[in-house]
Amino acid sequence: MRRRIAGTTMVAALLLGGAVDAQLLSAPIGNLPGQVIGGALPSVLHQTPAAVGGVVSRLEIDQMVSDLNPRSLRDLRRARLQALIRANRATLDADDMGNPIRRNEVITLDPTPEMLARIQTAGFAILRREHIEGLDLDLVVLGTPKGDDSREALQRLRKLAPEGQFDLNHIFEPAGAALGAGSAAALALGRAPANQPAIGMIDGGIAAHPSLTVAKIEQRGFVNGAPRASGHGTAVASLLVGQDGRFRGAAIGRTLLAADVYGGNPAAGSADAIARAIGWLAGRGARVVNISLVGPPNRLIEWAVQSANRRGMRIVAAVGNDGPAAPPSYPASYPDVIAVTGVDARGRALTEAGRAVHLDFAAPGADMAVALPGKGYAAVRGTSFAAPLVAARFAAAGGDAAVVEREASPGHGKVGRGIVCRPCRIVPADVGAKK
Known part of the structure; x- marks a missing residue:
């Protein structure tokens, strides 16, 4: 005991x-x-x-x-x-369920000029506004009136403009391992070839690493300018397009479009940054996008996912690692998203795997190696690392779920329609991964 x-x-x-x-x-x-x-x-x-x-x-x-x-x-x-x-009290607050949100901010979608004027007259300020080209969506981030927190301001807006679409600006977390970046340099910026089939990811920034030297990667930052290297983003990228001796990603040869929604700050990863990232990826032609992030339901993210899906994009997302008693994770829980859990080397569903409203597939998520920022490899555990393997299989299948399902094999526990990409697991000892 x-x-x-x-x-x-x-x-x-x-x-x-x-x-x-x-x-x-x-x-x-x-x-x-x-x-x-x-x-x-x-x-x-x-x-x-x-x-x-x-x-x-x-x-x-x-x-x-x-x-x-x-x-x-x-x-x-x-x-x-x-x-x-x-x-992060200066920038974060909590919603009614304890989820982190951007302090003193509310988002509104596709507001009319008349509604915006009415809102401003009531004391709301326009902090940021953007037309998300790839989604044909007008996004406005509002500052709350003096004396109101975000929750109070949201209720005020819903009474003031019941025809509007409003929500809090939620913060989403990496669904496994730390975001930390350390001193590793970010991968050099470049523009991916337009004639190459692209796979996308929304995460932290990607660090330079030997396994990514020959990969075709284009990064863009959605928080404070240029992308900032992160351990989580580097790990996910390596599972997609890494290639170094016995280490091989599951989507080698594909162009990787990487959206950094953290900029080196664990208090970032906001709904508006993720929506803008989805729009960029849609505009750049990514047909499959991996999101190894989790958070609560959010109207802006839901709208962005629906819009991207109508444009032919497949979004694959991890279910997180907070166990089955935690609230369902998003974006994995949206009906248009492929929800992914992880399994260990014996095909057993991870005990700590979170849940979604639906579960589609499982992939290796433990007893496996990923790239560390700078050099070397580490053994990891978490649904974050299963999702990119499923995304790679969807990319290979041209987004056709039926093709991916034919590959799926049974597992132990809740694995959705089965385990895919079983051979994609890189055994840590094979690459000298740190334990």
């Missing part, structure tokens, strides 16, 4: 981040101010503080996760989000 309690404490510390995760993550990943772990576990483990039990192996951590019950995972999610908000 004492060992189980110590293990639970250890996992809680990992999931909440803070000072502990600075000692658990390897130097190439590093930390950002106020960084919290996005629902999965860091796989590069070192000496831990005495308070959380000394040296712990990756296998022991995986067992600790399996021991956590759904209620524990749900409670850890709540505590993690609270920690993120506390660490």
Whole structure:
């Protein structure tokens, strides 16, 4: 019993981040101010503080996760989000369910000039406005009237302009591992060839790495200018187009269009940045897009997903790692999105995998290697790393779900229509991955 309690404490510390995760993550990943772990576990483990039990192996951590019950995972999610908000009080607040939102902001979709004038007369300011070309959507971010928080302002708007489409500007998290970037340089910017079939990703920025040297990658930043390298974005990109000796991504040879919606800031990843990223990818011709991010339902994201789907885009999203007792994750839960969970090397659904309103496919999400920013590889665990493998299979199938389903094989637990891309798992020992 004492060992189980110590293990639970250890996992809680990992999931909440803070000072502990600075000692658990390897130097190439590093930390950002106020960084919290996005629902999965860091796989590069070192000496831990005495308070959380000394040296712990990756296998022991995986067992600790399996021991956590759904209620524990749900409670850890709540505590993690609270920690993120506390660490970024100047820019973040919480909605009525405790989800992080941009402080003193409300978004409105396709407002008429008359409605905007009425809103401004009531004390709302226009902070940002943009026509998202790829989605043919007019987006306006409003500043709240003096004395109103975002929740109060949203209710005021719905009474003031019942014909309008309004929502809070929610923050979405990486669905596995830390976002941290460390000192690794961002991959050099370039423009992907227009005549190449493209696959897209919305995540953190991509760092330079030997496995990405010959890949055709175009990055664009949607927060504070140029993309900023991140561990999470680098890992996902490597699973798609990485190629280095025995390490091979699942979509080698395809052009990768990468949208950075964090800019190195864990308090970014807002709904308006993600919507603009979807619009850019639609305009650049990406037919399949991976989103290894999770958050609550949001009207802007829903509208962007629907618009992209009408234009022929397939969006693949991870279900997250907060367990089945947590609220359904989005965008995976939208009907137009392919929802993906992860399995271990034995084909067992990850115990900590979150849930969506529907579940489509599973892919390897543990006992596997990804690229670290700069150089080297790490073993990882989380549904973030399963989603890009499914996205790669959809790209190969021209977006046809029936073709992907024919590849699917049975697994253990909730795996949707089955496990795809089983051979895509890169065994950590094969590439000298850090544990």
